[in-house]
Amino acid sequence: MRKKMLSFLCAAALFITLLAVPASAANSLFFLSLNDTLPVNTPQTTPVQYNGWIYAPVNIFNGGAAGVNFGVYNGFTDNNTRLVLYNLSGKMMTFDLQSGTATAEGDSPPIPGKVLYRNGIYYVPAYAVCHYFGMTYSYHTTQYGPLLRIKDSNAWLSDAVFISSAASLMQSRLQEANRPVDPGDGGGESQPGVPNLPTDPTVPEVTEPAPTFSLYLGVSAQKGTDLTSVLDALAEVGAYAVVFFPADQVSDCGNMVRQAAGRGHKVGLIPQGETAEEQLKSVREGSHQLAAILRQETWFVLGENAALSEAGYLCCTAGVTAPASRDATTLYQAIVPDDQAVKDPVRVLFSGQTPSASLTGTLRQLAKDGDTFLRPKETKY
Known part of the structure; x- marks a missing residue:
């Protein structure tokens, strides 16, 4: 992967988010x-x-x-x-x-x-x-x-x-x-040292595309995941993914399962249990629950498991497990290959907990670079 820059961002001033917080x-x-x-x-x-x-x-x-x-x-x-x-x-x-x-x-x-x-x-x-x-x-x-x-x-x-x-x-x-400001000291103004969020991007886009590669995308979701924002970020760049749910939470995630499938994504399962047999059992039961929701079972499972492979499931392994970082730079650098001549698709697994701003920013940059988002199929991921 292209080198991650091991560094930190520090500068004393109010935290500025994507929303303009006073x-x-x-x-x-x-x-x-x-x-x-x-x-x-x-x-x-x-x-x-x-x-x-x-x-x-x-x-x-x-x-x-x-x-x-x-x-x-x-x-x-x-x-x-x-x-x-x-x-x-x-x-x-x-x-x-x-x-x-x-x-x-x-x-x-x-x-x-x-x-x-x-x-x-x-x-x-x-x-x-x-x-x-x-x-x-x-x-x-x-x-x-x-x-x-x-x-x-x-x-x-x-x-x-x-x-x-x-x-x-x-x-x-x-x-x-955070010390209360005395109105007599001009309390209506921003504190010194705290810049307003820049809203005027006045310059430059990169004119030469970065070396490109192709990606398969996966998303790990669970109860409580804000899946809508994740799917919105994918939709913005026309990308499709396999959305993986814990095999024992399928019934609890019914609405998210329907949403993912309804927006064109594949649905997969995350095996549960300590032994290969327990994991196989959890996937079979989870797949039956999926059939009750979508009227079809799944062959996508996350991770390597000989028993699952022998049973005919497509075991998906992520080449990159992206961090659920709020910083788009960190997320981007975790994904982009160091070897710019890489030919094999990069299999990336995003966390459903990734903040939508950093996920959106990262996907936009990958699309701007000219990287190709591959659509997952039952025969490959």
Whole structure:
């Protein structure tokens, strides 16, 4: 698989979701860590999330402007129509603010390639910049809010150690951010350091497609799964999947079973039990329950089992079990092959608990890359 960037997102400011939450109502901050530092939260050091992707203020990639020098600089050229990020080794990433294109000298175009602009601040796709210039990127959820960590070889602390060490500082900043505002101090305005969610994507789409591959998709569902949002995300890109239910929950998931089948997806079962015999029995009973709901049984089962194969079931194994991450970048990187020349289809299993925003953003990017969503058949998955 294409390399996962083991990193984190940290920057002190109110947590910004895809819904524009007023600063006064938020109860968490979006933290940014640069190497082993936790910069003070200002609009120039606070990441934002947009359509499931993480964007960072371009200012943090400008020498030591944010306190840590990654050796990356930025500036504008051609009458301020191009935003350029570069290093002294000859790497250059250019965002054309008029045509909406992104190019990277000497490498493949970054993914994704948009730039956001709001209140005088340009936000660039954090993963794309880090990946191109050789920094690591990681996103984690902490009890105080989401954390983006960007680091290079000068970072000493592991992500786990850094989070533990910075916990008290994150807590104090969160408490300060949630401190009641005195109306006499201008309580109607947003707190300093908390940017509004950028709503004006002003630039670039990647013009050259990434190397493509094909995928079979599966979804593991259970009682309580918000299957509608998952199926909506699939429908947006015209993808079909096998939706797997625990064999002993078929009757309890009747409405979801009907919804999945009614929208053109295959329905499969997740065997239950400790032994092969118990699993075979659970699948047979679950399949009979499916027949009562759909008037047809299923041959799709999740996992490898010799007894099930001998009984004629199609045992489906996932090449990639995608994490139920709220960060589209993490989800995307878990799926995309490292070997760009891969020829065999990639079998991906999504969790039904995956937040709809990150799932939608990931599927959109895969479709934009030109990857092919294969429709599952009874003879293959």
